[in-house]
Amino acid sequence: MASSTLICDTEPWKNLRAHVEDIKKTHLRDLMSDTKRCQSMMVEFDGLLLDYSRQCATLETMDKLFKLAEAANLKQKIGRMYNGERINSTENRPVLHVALRAPRDSVIQSDGKNVVPDVWKVLDKIRVFSETVRSGSWVGATGKALTDVISVGIGGSFLGPLFVHTALQTDPEASKFAKGRQLRFLANVDPVDVARNITGLNPETTLVVVVSKTFTTAETMLNARTLREWISAALGPSAVAKHMVAVSTNLTLVEQFGIDPNNAFAFWDWVGGRYSVCSAVGVLPLSLQYGFSVVEKFLKGASSIDQHFYSAPFEKNIPVLLGLLSVWNVSFLGYPARAILPYSQALEKFAPHIQQVSMESNGKGVSIDGVPLPFEAGEIDFGEPGTNGQHSFYQLIHQGRVIPCDFIGVVKSQQPVYLKGEVVSNHDELMSNFFAQPDALAYGKTPEQLQNENVPQHLIPHKTFSGNRPSLSLLLPSLNAYNIGQLLAIYEHRIAVQGFVWGINSFDQWGVELGKSLASQVRKQLNAAQMKGKPVEGFNYSTTTLLKRYLEQRSRI
Numbered sequence: 001m002a003s004s005t006l007i008c009d010t011e012p013w014k015n016l017r018a019h020v021e022d023i024k025k026t027h028l029r030d031l032m033s034d035t036k037r038c039q040s041m042m043v044e045f046d047g048l049l050l051d052y053s054r055q056c057a058t059l060e061t062m063d064k065l066f067k068l069a070e071a072a073n074l075k076q077k078i079g080r081m082y083n084g085e086r087i088n089s090t091e092n093r094p095v096l097h098v099a100l101r102a103p104r105d106s107v108i109q110s111d112g113k114n115v116v117p118d119v120w121k122v123l124d125k126i127r128v129f130s131e132t133v134r135s136g137s138w139v140g141a142t143g144k145a146l147t148d149v150i151s152v153g154i155g156g157s158f159l160g161p162l163f164v165h166t167a168l169q170t171d172p173e174a175s176k177f178a179k180g181r182q183l184r185f186l187a188n189v190d191p192v193d194v195a196r197n198i199t200g201l202n203p204e205t206t207l208v209v210v211v212s213k214t215f216t217t218a219e220t221m222l223n224a225r226t227l228r229e230w231i232s233a234a235l236g237p238s239a240v241a242k243h244m245v246a247v248s249t250n251l252t253l254v255e256q257f258g259i260d261p262n263n264a265f266a267f268w269d270w271v272g273g274r275y276s277v278c279s280a281v282g283v284l285p286l287s288l289q290y291g292f293s294v295v296e297k298f299l300k301g302a303s304s305i306d307q308h309f310y311s312a313p314f315e316k317n318i319p320v321l322l323g324l325l326s327v328w329n330v331s332f333l334g335y336p337a338r339a340i341l342p343y344s345q346a347l348e349k350f351a352p353h354i355q356q357v358s359m360e361s362n363g364k365g366v367s368i369d370g371v372p373l374p375f376e377a378g379e380i381d382f383g384e385p386g387t388n389g390q391h392s393f394y395q396l397i398h399q400g401r402v403i404p405c406d407f408i409g410v411v412k413s414q415q416p417v418y419l420k421g422e423v424v425s426n427h428d429e430l431m432s433n434f435f436a437q438p439d440a441l442a443y444g445k446t447p448e449q450l451q452n453e454n455v456p457q458h459l460i461p462h463k464t465f466s467g468n469r470p471s472l473s474l475l476l477p478s479l480n481a482y483n484i485g486q487l488l489a490i491y492e493h494r495i496a497v498q499g500f501v502w503g504i505n506s507f508d509q510w511g512v513e514l515g516k517s518l519a520s521q522v523r524k525q526l527n528a529a530q531m532k533g534k535p536v537e538g539f540n541y542s543t544t545t546l547l548k549r550y551l552e553q554r555s556r557i
């Protein structure tokens, strides 16, 4: 396919369009009774099991999807990413988050230079620094050890690290290493978030890590200045050097902010914000909390999937299969959303992280060449851990709209509980739901079944489940640092696959800029009105009215 050709103009895309009619005639109830089909829709890798037999797809569908992948030059695009080519063309940058977790002796080139030694230089610096802090050798301005960390950052400089932290918190090994320590995240520019973060913390024992790729993000910089003030007010301005460190690609701005460049941890333009959790963005705060050895296992898990994604044939390649099935669901079956349903409380921040990775990456309206897309790309992601979600939005998923679901389950609980006299362990109880829900969605319940159960006639329409609602199940052996790394990389690559097939740039985010620049005009207006009494002007009727009301009520506070 020529690079400027839209994927929807290719034969494989048209074939899939035509194939939708065949699939519409099937029902998962029947598809699931074909054992051969189900067998071939299971993939195992490195302890993980993916079962996609509950997708509204046949072996013919899969075959057609592999042809689509070929037409989209998927293999070549993955290769170009791993080769450090500037595939993020609108920002003229390579996309090399795989280098962040590559083994020390591997070679990954960007612009003719192996970037792996630079990655490990920073990782080694983090290892040393985090051990110095954790051992109490690095002390604060009053000589006390720094036991608490606030990581200040937003978007990709927050959501990934928060997901991993939340997942590790109850892991037996990680929590042992975190004893006596706290890690908090300050993201929102809302002063309420500052108040919540510093409540119960003593500046004397707190280390602030300012995390910002650009070091210009308005929210992060104001929050960083607010915490700098919190430290200076309590301990004097010179304390900042002991109590604040930074993670950024912009070391000049870090220094201008007043942070000692020796206490800055670099990363690179070839790491996108939402793909940066394996850089110092995540590795520094997580190592301070759990120790570098735990975080290294997380990196190894991600690296294992990187190698699988690069080398496994598409039929056995978990991220590729997931990405192609998502394209099938969104672009052909017309299901615009995806529910991420981990049956693990430790994964409660997984869906929020994937929301950014997926929607900031693939929420695009034009092809990588700037041609408006005549089809919808991107996906609406949301989710909650089961079983909480079951008591919230599952009603809609079962009887309302069709939303393809990702069920994520874990064999070994991080915190098992066995109560004497109970039928099953607490984890088995949780997992009973993990196994039951996909079948409820797939099979549904027919009016005939309800009649046989003597359900009153007037309730039959209400109690009928149409079924034929697609899902997939991913079963992890446990949820330790390694598995968390695997899960992260699977989703990162799956989302890249979707973007590669749709022919968009999954690595830029121009859509966030307009709101930022309008907010800066409002900021100027608020300042001019409140400091110099300037009237509100230059906004439309609606915004002017709202601003006037806001300013008037603020003046009375």
Ligand code: F6P
Pocket: 153, 154, 155, 156, 157, 211, 212, 213, 214, 215, 216, 217, 220, 273, 274, 360, 509, 512
């Ligand atoms: O939301 C837009 C965005 O640019 C994200 O892509 C990024 O993760 C976030 O802002 C934070 O950016 P920075 O790390 O530069 O502060």
